[in-house]
Amino acid sequence: MSQHYHYPSREEFARRLSAKSVPGGLKTAALIAALVGIGVFVMGLFTNPDRAWQALQYNWTYFATISTAGVAFAAVQRIVTARWSRPIVRFAEGFYAFVPIAFVILIAILFFSGDHIFTFRGREAAPTEEKAAYLNNSWFLIRGLFFFGAITVLQGLFVWNSVKMDVAVLPEYGAKWAAGLRAKMRAGWSGDERRELHTQHSLMGKLGVAVPMAFVIGWCFMAWDYSMTISLHFQQTMYAWIVFMTGWVNMVMLLSLLTMWWRNHLDMKDIATMDHLWDLGKLCFAFTAFVGYISFSQYLVIWYGNMPEETHFYRLRLSGVWKPVTQLIPIFGFVLPFFGLISKAAKMYLPTFVLFAVCSLIGVYLHRYIEIYPSIYGEATSLPFGLQEIGTTVGFLGLWAFSYFSFMDAFPVMRVFMMTTPFKDEVQVPVDAKTMEPLPAHE
Numbered sequence: 107m108s109q110h111y112h113y114p115s116r117e118e119f120a121r122r123l124s125a126k127s128v129p130g131g132l133k134t135a136a137l138i139a140a141l142v143g144i145g146v147f148v149m150g151l152f153t154n155p156d157r158a159w160q161a162l163q164y165n166w167t168y169f170a171t172i173s174t175a176g177v178a179f180a181a182v183q184r185i186v187t188a189r190w191s192r193p194i195v196r197f198a199e200g201f202y203a204f205v206p207i208a209f210v211i212l213i214a215i216l217f218f219s220g221d222h223i224f225t226f227r228g229r230e231a232a233p234t235e236e237k238a239a240y241l242n243n244s245w246f247l248i249r250g251l252f253f254f255g256a257i258t259v260l261q262g263l264f265v266w267n268s269v270k271m272d273v274a275v276l277p278e279y280g281a282k283w284a285a286g287l288r289a290k291m292r293a294g295w296s297g298d299e300r301r302e303l304h305t306q307h308s309l310m311g312k313l314g315v316a317v318p319m320a321f322v323i324g325w326c327f328m329a330w331d332y333s334m335t336i337s338l339h340f341q342q343t344m345y346a347w348i349v350f351m352t353g354w355v356n357m358v359m360l361l362s363l364l365t366m367w368w369r370n371h372l373d374m375k376d377i378a379t380m381d382h383l384w385d386l387g388k389l390c391f392a393f394t395a396f397v398g399y400i401s402f403s404q405y406l407v408i409w410y411g412n413m414p415e416e417t418h419f420y421r422l423r424l425s426g427v428w429k430p431v432t433q434l435i436p437i438f439g440f441v442l443p444f445f446g447l448i449s450k451a452a453k454m455y456l457p458t459f460v461l462f463a464v465c466s467l468i469g470v471y472l473h474r475y476i477e478i479y480p481s482i483y484g485e486a487t488s489l490p491f492g493l494q495e496i497g498t499t500v501g502f503l504g505l506w507a508f509s510y511f512s513f514m515d516a517f518p519v520m521r522v523f524m525m526t527t528p529f530k531d532e533v534q535v536p537v538d539a540k541t542m543e544p545l546p547a548h549e
Contacts, residue, residue: 143501171353176201203513284516387453439469
């Protein structure tokens with residue numbers, strides 16, 4: 107990873123960041139898109155409630171996996187005490203802005219969608235007693251609220267403690283609507299930078315372990331519940347991994363695109379450098395390869411096993427109206443980004459990086475669609491993709507962008523404290539936050 111740690115002074119950061127707020131037109135366009143999506147969804151509730159809830163479901167899965175993966179990525183940077191990512195990691199922490207919104211949407215899906223999405227709620231009986239017990243409606247609701255609720259709380263605490271250090275040293279920065287939140291963050295700040303650094307770093311270390319664990323365990327259950335078991339007769343060992351790892355890949359792709367935008371908008375090319383984009387490109391390539399490996403390995407096992415309870419899932423998606431969409435998924439989601447980003451030149455030349463990142467985002471979007479819709483519609487005579495799906499997607503894009511840019515307007519867009527404090531390299535050697543004495547290596 108890149109090893110450039112020479113940053114401007116804190117005063118220079120404050121001057122440059124304060125001069126470059128998020129363009130108002132961008133947030134306005136995002137808000138309009140969100141309202142359009144809400145309007146399409148409400149209209150669908152009266153004209154075709156099945157399609158309205160189903161479009162909401164697969165778009166929720168797509169955006170929720172990406173958003174929760176963003177904070178999990180930031181937590182991983184803390185676990186390994188990464189220094190290379192300090193200029194860009196706040197761009198990933200901003201993904202959290204959509205997570206509480208996603209939790210509210212999930213509550214709506216769980217309590218009000220009825221059997222429009224989940225056929226086991228009345229349209230189709232579970233094939234075994236064990237699966238029927240697992241899909242008991244009360245237990246089904248509790249799992250969703252617990253796992254996504256835990257992710258929301260843990261990630262919120264992690265981001266709060268990360269942001270508060272920058273809010274403390276940049277008291278004049280941020281949109282007026284968040285002034286109260288920033289005041290609460292500063293309330294417990296002692297003013298002793300060294301002690302605060304180690305106290306927060308220690309706390310974030312504990313949260314940094316909990317956040318990825320909640321992400322992985324939570325999405326295992328949610329992938330089974332909200333995607334795999336829509337097809338009641340299908341089980342796949344690596345299904346959950348494929349769901350949350352495709353979200354992880356898209357998170358890194360989207361983070362790369364946002365890093366390109368922020369470094370231009372903030373005029374921070376000397377801080378978020380091309381080496382950072384090269385690093386992100388290597389992560390994009392590596393995780394694309396990993397997702398391709400686990401996806402094909404599972405397909406291969408099911409293909410040569412030739413067991414009807416497993417092969418029917420792929421047979422359906424490789425026939426009829428679903429076949430063209432299914433064939434596009436490996437092309438957009440693996441072939442183009444894998445071979446496109448295999449060279450250093452493609453990672454360093456931004457137009458090609460943008461192209462392959464967008465291809466990956468499209469590929470996983472189609473993946474989410476083909477995970478869910480064929481399980482509901484079976485051998486359909488026409489592809490159920492139209493105004494409802496497109497309008498809902500536009501709404502989610504707008505809602506995600508509006509929440510993200512509102513967050514970035516409210517709080518410092520970079521980890522200024524960690525880049526400017528004279529004690530920044532001390533975190534590589536853990537100390538007791540009370541005594542400030544170095545801890546034994548094993549701790």
